[in-house]
Amino acid sequence: MHVLLIEDDPLVASGIRSGLMTFDFVVDHVSTLNAARQSMRTVTSDVVILDRGLPDGDGLQLLAEWREQGVDVPVLVLTARDTVRDRVDGLQGGADDYLVKPFDLDELVARLHALLRRVAGRSSGMISHGALALDPAAREVYVEGQLISLSRRELVLLETFLQSPRSVLSADQLKDSLYGMNDDVESNALNVHIHHLRRKLGSGVIETVRGLGYRLGKPEAVHLAGTPYKGRLYKDQL
Structure with a gap:
């Protein structure tokens, strides 16, 4: 499965990328909203992992753009913002799931698989x-x-x-x-x-x-x- 990882912290991104690759995910990593926009235009991703606090804006801004454009790729918001209000904003803003840092890799993988199963269930099948x-x-x-x-x-x-x-x-x-x-x-x-x-x-x-x-x-x-x-x-x- 192809994952687009949008994360500006190089250590966090490296850990996520190497961890997901051990579970046979193919991972593209970008660190800004603009780079994410370019990636979505050129590469088909099965799921997106989206940080909120990025150098050129809040990840939810990009998510809102995608949803307005009809981009229905499943998005998991991964962020240190852990208040109930933050989670509600993320889910109401179009996120399919919301995971707070720090997190366990096994939980991240399980949530990604759950998102992919959900999408497969909505699809026409074969x-x-x-x-x-x-x-x-x-x-x-x-x-x-x-x-x-x-x-x-x-x-x-x-x-x-x-x-x-x-x-x-x-x-x-x-x-x-x-x-x-x-x-x-x-x-x-x-x-x-x-x-x-x-x-x-x-x-x-x-x-x-x-x-x-x-x-x-x-x-x-x-x-x-x-x-x-x-x-x-x-x-x-x-």
Whole structure:
């Protein structure tokens, strides 16, 4: 799962980021409201952890903006402001949960999972593309009804394509989705994951758009491994 962490204290942010990564979260960290706005425009996050006392304003200001714009990403406010009035303001301002510092990492993780389950319960369920079906809540992928074994990053990559089925996604966008903006990534890591998805789901499941990036292939391109795809393939899809 992809987390956007908005926290200006570097020690707190480092502790949260390293802790969440041990639970297989991908974490992007920004320290200002402006950086958070930019991140939300370029990276799809599953959940946001939002501090209030930021250098360029109160985090609730940004939350109010997002809600007015129809951004419904789940937001957990994480702050040292612990009065009842503070909590009420946060929840009435659009926060889905409110956790006071200091906190226990296990509780933070449990609350994040609860938020994600709540969102999954509100969603329409399975995401389909031809013979492929993704269950976001169970984190499972099926082709022609058969469960397909994908690694965590392969699943995140596939979900990124399914969320933008008509868009061409650049390599940088895909790397941000997989690893977060703060991580250094080996130059061939993305190509390896794409190769694995093509091998497991069909060579045409991800198309290369030369000079621009990648996009989800046509629905009929999805097939079980070992079943031929009759569409046109480029050399780097083989």
